[in-house]
Amino acid sequence: MSCDRVQDLLAPYADGDLSAADRALVEAHGRACADCASLLAALKEADEALAGFPEIEPSPALLDRLYRLPAETRPVRPTVRFFLRPSLQPFFAAAAVLMTLVSLYFLNPNRKAFDRAVVRQFHRGVSQVERLYAKAGALTDTLGAYADSVFVALKAINPLAKNKE
């Protein structure tokens, strides 16, 4: 078994969480590999030392600050909290962009020229759409004519139709 694989098993081994077979494998490897054996010893030492870290008492000054928190902070009203929700942030960002654009429009000194340009562009767009629509109509007519021709040609070469006649 490789050292990497054994090292993955060292923590569960130290916790006693391994099956008998895996435990035997780790122990056999540890007898042959000084590196893994020393890591296991260090792991047990680390566990013991971490568990022995003391709990420290908070200072009286900190406790005093914590006790005074309610007096120093006004609770946030539910309506304010509603507007502070993170889920509303994209909406507020979009609204801010929109407001910026609107204010840029209304504060623009050349607003009339801008309006004219917009109207011109709009009419240009409309006329382009109309041209496209007319072209599409012509194309439909052409396709209809082709379909009629094909239909007439098919009718002409249809032997059944001749027999009937």
Added chain:
Amino acid sequence: MNLEDTIRECLDGKEGAWKMLVDLFSKRIFNLAYQFVGNAQEAEDLTQDIFLKLHRNLDRYDFDRNFAAWLLTLAKNHLIDEYRRTKWEKRNRDDFDDRLRVTASADDGPEAGLAAEETKKVLWEGLNRLSAETRMAVILKEIQGRKYEEVAEILNIPVGTVKSRINRGRLQLAGLIRSAKERSHEL
């Protein structure tokens, strides 16, 4: 008065109830912050921030949940967010001083006591080498002695992920102890 009543009284704005809540949880939160950042002054400021958040969000507490786990989740989120914001990993931890020493038992002898102290010093400084998430999981499980299930609830991740994260952290710390020992043998 049980904890639920205390919380309800806090929500009603009774000052005595808030003091009771502070007395019950300040030590736990301060120690979590101190072990996480390694700096007493920073830990005090963070503890105050966490209690401020608690005060503002207490009305959102779901009484069906375990309050301690809910508060520790709030504390964990704040500590990790602040860690990411301020990049504490670049700062040094406080020196391993008398506050963190526990007197060795008389049976151990002076050499064993010194070795244990050295190990703790390596671990205290080594905690900063762990990623924020791994450090938090190791502190909750190995230092504060919580169960895997409790750590999973606080961190809001599956128990299996908690186990692998903690085991990785423990191995990393064990590696630091082994290296420190090798260095001391070389000297």
